[in-house]
Amino acid sequence: MTVKIVTDSTSDITSRLAQELGVTVVPLTVFFGHESFQDRVNISTDEFYRRLSQESIYPTTTQPAPGLFAEAYQNLLKGNNEILVLSLSGRLSGTFRSAVNAVGMVEGKGRIEVIDTSLTAMSLGLTVISAAKMAAQPGMTLRQLTENVKAKLPHTSTLVAFDTLKYLAKGGRIGKAQGLLGSLLAVKPVLTLKDGEVAPMTRLRSMSAASDYLYNHIANMPKVEALAVEHATTPHEADILVARLGKIFPKENIYRSVLSPVLGTYMGPNILAVSFIESK
């Protein structure tokens, strides 16, 4: 009996990595007008950001229907597995509730745990990767794994440098960064996740200054266990940041990813994000 990990598409792990780790990814949905797409399944990130810049209508999103989670649970339970579900923050999406509701739809009593990680993007991704690696350890039980994962959550987060807050504001996810709206100067806000919602960190005048800030934030941490860098439409800037971070953290262990279309809906283009798990 092994513990299997289930997560949602905002965890931003590539499908190859998901396969390698034996992780099941349940997609959210992105709508462009009446067209709907499964996040990272039938719309690629490239296509999404292209449409975002070209179309005049803003995309919207919805959480996965409980049925999708139930289907995933069903498949995994068949193999005599236990399931740990790691969902993005319940304050950002109804995905957590969907995942919880789905538990009642299957015969998995006592064998499914659902955690609201309060995270998203690669902070959720790193949590999933870490959980999958721990689950592979012989004799790991669901209860133990749940405890281990929860213990790392307070030391896990994402910092995101934004070009504009308008997507966050329009999508209603701006959270505690509300006060940063309406600036009369062009600034690049850096935001983070706090208690499951978006919170402000600081503001910079340019994206390269923001990249410096992200670098320094990581450099000032005493010990980092896992690290990831993501971009939306600016891979070159992200590569520069990775190269710098590679001097203070094993470069081959820095995960590289692209922000999923669902996340792109709320963040917009020109984003730089760094995620980490600190060792405590």
Add this chain to the structure above:
Amino acid sequence: MKQSNSINGTEFRDMFAAATTWLEKSASDIDALNVFPVPDGDTGTNMLLTMRSTVEEGFKVTDTSVSAIAQAMANGALMGARGNSGVILSQIWSGLAQGLCDKETFNGKDLANALEQASETAYKGLSNPVEGTILTVMKDVSKASQKQAAKNGAGGDVLSVMEAAVNAASESVANTPTLLPVLKDAGVVDAGGQGLFTLLDGALRFMRGEAELMRFRKPQLVESNVPMTPITVTAPEKVGADEIPFGYCTEFLLKGKELEPEKLKRRLVKRGQSLIVVGDDTTVRVHVHTIDPGAIIHFATTLGTVHSVSIRNMDEQHQDFLEMQKSRTPVADIEIVAVAAGDGLSDVFTSLGVAAVIPGGQTMNPSTKDLLQAVNSLRSDKVIILPNNKNIVLTAEKVQSLTEKHVHVVPSRTIPEGIAALLSFDYEADFDANTRIMTEALSSVKTVEITRAVRATQFNGFAIKKKQAIGLLDGTIVAVADEPLDVLRTTLTKAGLKKAEVVTLYYGEDTDEKEAQQAKDEIASKYHNLQVEVVRGGQPHYNFIGSVE
């Protein structure tokens, strides 16, 4: 008051009320002595406003002992201190009050001791005292009065001590260019020292019984010991009758056509006290103390459009003359207060989340009390002040000792420094850490200021004609030209644009948006990787304020 061995509090106060009126007559001449030919940091006006507050407090005390009155005056000076010179003056008053404490009356020896205490307190109040300024004059005054008092022996005559003090002050002021090279180059004596001399001179004349004569005379400016080019002095202001300490301090901007400031001044002089009218035919700034502000403003609206009106009840405890925006979100329970002259700049600061913006006021320097009121009006008890002007840093530092709240000053000397500090605020860091972070951010930006010279002068090898446009880079004059755009261009080339990422130009009330856009286009076309932003600042005096980072 002739030969006298014993002066009480009421007489002491009257001496300095007369001294203040005397100072008022040459306040604008003293303003013109500023080393930098830039239109702010007006020492004369700042000292005058500080003295008005000083004397007003003195009139509120019923106890006639010199101890009580001097203490009240020291409080008035502290609250009303404007600009660096105002703060130092308030330190002098603090020392005087200490020296005169527990005394009903004072004699010559007491005065000498008090002047010595005043000198010590003034020096102590500064982390970096500079010789050749008001401090040196105070020190020389203190020494001379001690010497005279010793000579008088048991006699204790006050008048002779005062005369010795004033003579010493005059010589000391004349000597300031020898001690401070920038004064020599600019061809002026130290403005703060001159102000102190004028005050002591006015007090002395009153003691001599010359009060009536003073009404028709004018204070003389002390001539420098060092030969220099003569400066043109502006026409003296007519002074109103005796001060009434109550009423409303009314300030506003009047815009229109053919406003004729001189004529306006004549019409308003009967309507209130402490009238100041400055400007030209299209824009006039008015400051007056009156019991009927409504009538004055109504009258102004018949002449043009009225803007930035400020009416303060001068003896109210809870004056609320600040406009504040409700903060949209509690900012991690630290709130920030910024000083900004210019409605556009004020909007920028507010849009970036400061809890209160204090207008610079007529001299662009708010008083200690102005800052204190802003701090006390906030919800938080952890406040950071951004003075945004090197002439306001000292005033801001006085505020902590006047309030129960925790106040830290991030010593921004210019608007761009203040904005850089503000942006660097870290929502996850605590009060002390943020103070450190914001202070570190001050040096990350270069400031460019473009203005018109208020007088002719020589500086740094430049020969500057009055009204020419001058460009300052981090407070030093680096360019001179006839037009602001030309000077802006030159100044920016010295600011290291090749290595810069962002240039922001705040254009002032004397500058057209088109001019600003033109400047932006020129810079952007020359430096392709540079992000150039143009923002309406609406600031007085400075055509452009620019940040280079």
